[in-house]
Amino acid sequence: MTSNQEFKVNIESDRVSTTGKQTLPLNALIALVVGSMVGAGIFTLPAAFGRATGVVGALIAWVIAGVGMLMLAFVFQTLAERKPDLDSGIFAYAKAGFGNYLGFLAALAFWTGTCVGNTSYFVLIQSTLGEFFPVFGDGNTVPAVIVASIVLWVFHFMILRGIKQAAGLNTIVTIAKIVPIIAFILILLFSFNLDVFTANLWGGQDYEAESLVRQVGSTMLVTVFVFIGIEGASVYSRYAERRSDVGLATVLGFVGVLCLLIMVTVLPYAILPRAEIAELRNPSMAGALELVVGRWGNIFISIGLLISVLGAYLAWSLFAAEVPYMAAKEQLMPTFLNRENAQKVPSASLWLTNIVVQGFLIVTLFVQQAFEVALELTSALSLIPYLLVAAFGLKLAMGGDTNAQRSRNRTRELIIAAIATLYSLLMLYAGGLDKLLLSGLILAPGTILFILARREQNLNTFRSWEWFFFTIILIAALSAIYGLFTGLIVI
Template identity: 65%
Template sequence: MAAEQTFSRLTLTAMVVGSMVGAGIFSLPARFGGATGPFGAIIAWLIAGGGMLMLAFVFQSLAVRKPELDAGIYAYARAGFGNYLGFAAAFGFWAGTCLGNTTYFVLIKSTLGAIVPMFGDGNTPSAIFFSSLILWSVHFMILRGIKEAAFINQVVTVAKILPIFLFIIILVFAFKADLFAASFWGGGAYSAAEIFNQVRGTMLVTVFVFIGIEGASVYSRFARKREDVGWATVMGFIGVLCLLVMVTLLPYGVMLRPELAELRQPSMAGVLRFVVGDWGAWFVSIGLIVSVLGAYLAWSLLAAEVLYSASRSELVPKWLGRENRNGVPATALWLTNILVQIFLISTFFAQEAFNLALEMTSAMTLIPYVLVAGYALKLALTRETYAPGSRDLARDLIWAAIATLYTIFMLVAGGLTHVLLSCILFAPGTLLFIFARREQGRKVFTTIEIGLFAIICIGAAIGVYALVTGLITI
């Protein structure tokens, strides 16, 4: 990639917003309506918003304290915990991104399925075929140049925010306080255990809609100023959080919770149809398609960049670092989209393709988030990069501790099923790391890393057994 290509503060912010605002926000009314009421939703967003804000602050702090670490999503994990966990962060983020791109295609075809029956819920043979056409069309567009694609993403980010704003404005005027109050407690007992169970049902979807918060950090080596990376991360996060909260809570004021829960995806279209008629559903559906294609573009760029940078750092084989004449990490992009194609084909066998891909995306991406937060915590505890008596130490320690606890909690709350399915991806994925180490003539694993790899292989074996025997269904 050409050295003269630099991204402004606005472009970096657009990368953050463009990465986060995608399929997830359009699915929120039904996802939350099926899990909880307004009170549980408020609790869920306080937890998710607070935890992710701390993670945003972590990315902001690390961008300044460790400016030499580019493509931060994996570089921080490697610096803090060694080569294999650095690879695990890169692979987890990359595989999660590929799964995320799969959710986009499923949701596009599910949206069109409302008027074109052959697309069904987004995982029919016709849906998979047309999704594949889009996949490879965008692939060849990106091969023409990263900077051109980044500019398109900036334009699309503006275009896709407009329908969401209109949705919010219409619901504000249609809002009925009595409907909101009727669903407030979620229809369950007024107990802490009941509220916790309701909130737990929203955990992975809240992670999913925040994935992309690292967008500016991944492209930190292209920032004109290192400070711009942190600014773009925090400001992009705050803006998106406000949108997410309003899109979640306002529908409770126009429809009852059981009605929200029964909406087909994209449920935002169903809400607007209920309020203003069919044109509202059409408007949201068009906005969703623009949003999803824009987010897909942003995530494709992020995924290719991570593999490219990991190759340059010798965590994956050198061939993944090859660029074409336009400065695009072409080999990494090819591998990325081949994996997306495999995931697309696998959706044919999934009962709820969208929800499965969404939850797996969250589970895979939480792993690098845990490692990044853990590295920031390690820096604060060891006082590395902090001058004696630094005023920033206590603040950064609190940020990192909360971010670490939050990401671990979310990973555990997601359930054992997703951990086992993640192991099924990590076990064969480790071959990339093994090939890279042998390519360099270095020892593959340390003693601790051998133990970690063994645990992953055991988890993968259990996961495969559970799939074969029906203990886990997809």
């Protein structure tokens, strides 16, 4: 997980056509896709998959995720071309297709998912440091939360002063991501043990009773987490030299990243039994490499991760603050959130965002597997706006829009949007009822922001059918509270 926000500096300083319009060539668009997807999540894949499945299950999971997320990326591309006026954020599509409240829910889910994702960055950083300084543990100890809180507010005040991006940040972060990953893959290829690999094919000796379907299902939210950002090229399609480059960049960048993800996931099965892979501490890529080359491998991966995650965190902090800011401009959230300071930073939104992140950091003290829970909750929340975007694309392709009816590619768009919608629904189901209920625990109180916005406009809070969705969310929230108190839901 990282952000296409990291590339804004490059976009602003990239090629300018003779007409004065800023444009991006194909290779720059490919870099957007690659950089948007390759983030902190890839460093944790070996153990995440080791806990869930064997080699065959992992490959099936990546095929399902690959097809589903690529279709979702194509929906973003289609909507960027058909609805260029809807450029205020991912929630704009939900609002246009399904009304104000679902548009608000898309914004709220994406924003809170980003806040939880930012929390997971801190947990991963502290867990990485915990390998060398035991006081940080797995990233959810009191010293870890104190240090993370200090870093959080240092970044907060830096951003408030207008320090948004350094021109060379993207280059440094990209190198920090890619070089350790490529080195990891090459070293494990040379250490490949066919006997160990074969023993892990169907789940490993200690997991023979697990069904393949259950193994695959256990990986689904992990795959969503590492693919967040796939819409990178589509979001910036207006900068492309040729619109046709957007689809090509999406496919080429996606295939390249998918190959990296598969290799990072599968190769550890050729050096360790699955049970030992599952026990690796995060970042598990560092632990796996240490077993092959020694201590320097752990240090090498850890340094690359720390640089990558800190750079990505800065980008996502900016991105998170933009969501309530833009939603307020669309009158989906209270007007106080669209305030800017003298440096043109959305200050009110930034304060609210980091207060929420601080709250999630405190919650990690009471969570057994803090990073894993944050990862899955981020994915579940992100799937809500993704589902609404896919459903909006499906609505247009089915004839809800006159332009779609006239399109010669209507059948293709219909198939793509249908697959993307089905995939999003499947991922929400595979993620488990507990994650959906926990999402309700966030979305229900968050609806207060929508209520305040509607009162500012002297409008009724909900339309008749919107009450239905709010009732479902409220039931989910109450069920989550009951589950947490009774032990039915464990975090």
